[in-house]
């Protein structure tokens with residue numbers, strides 16, 4: 001971790017009375033955990049500062065983490081330092097008013113395709129943005145304060161973005177930072193129950209997904225979740241999007257895709273893979289992300305089919321040139 005960057009960020013935060021924290025749209029555990037975790041650390045460490053998260057979006061499944069702040073006047077943004085977490089490009093920042101902030105800091109673990117902030121700390125190989133917040137705290141423990149609540153937010157993002165510490169990018173540091181969070185008093189039994197208990201409708205949808213996914217010749221699995229299916233199972237868009245997770249353990253399928261009809265003419269694509277990189281594919285379809293976890297958007301079934309056949313070609317190429325895939 002780049003401790004020179006963490007030092008510069010801490011210095012910058014010290015210069016401001018108000019810090020506003022931003023994150024990406026369709027907020028997930030990592031960006032919510034990183035923003036709330038950082039906010040809590042700053043509130044504990046600098047009680048005289050105003051630290052705000054104003055986000056027009058929210059994810060129901062993370063509602064147990066509590067609400068964010070109420071909207072504020074533009075003047076508040078103009079005097080504030082903006083800290084954007086877990087967001088690779090400016091276009092993905094959920095609150096467009098971030099642009100009003102006097103200065104911007106970027107803390108992120110996505111490829112740095114859009115260096116939108118004057119002060120940028122990017123660790124592409126890091127398994128989560130929350131790990132970076134934990135590292136920020138760890139590097140300045142003598143000045144910063146952490147409590148069980150802050151640690152819980154951060155630990156949550158580390159767990160969810162690393163697939164419970166399974167995905168590439170997890171290393172010894174990840175577990176050392178996770179240990180630091182656990183030492184601060186995370187109630188893991190409660191947290192895992194909040195995250196992983198399932199509603200019956202979600203289990204029934206999982207059964208449907210496993211009955212109805214398709215598979216290309218070379219091993220790309222895919223699932224379409226149209227509006228009718230979403231209505232039949234009573235799924236929110238987020239719940240429908242979770243369908244991607246049900247395809248992850250199919251032997252021989254090195255890439256899996258979920259197409260979720262957003263109901264506005266667009267189809268959200270979630271892409272996941274083992275061994276092969278799929279972010280290049282996502283970039284060709286208005287998206288991007290990590291080598292093995294990306295997102296994209298298509299606008300009709302033909303485009304979806306084209307994306308699937310490109311995914312198939314990527315898997316074919318990989319299998320032709322490697323013998324160690326499972």
Ligand code: AMP
Pocket residue numbers: 024026028088092110269270271286287288289290293294295296297
């Ligand atoms: P998701 O399937 O939405 O969980 O996205 C997986 C990863 O890809 C996350 O790290 C996202 O930040 C990234 N991602 C998703 N959609 C996009 C997009 N349209 N552009 C760039 N990155 C994306």
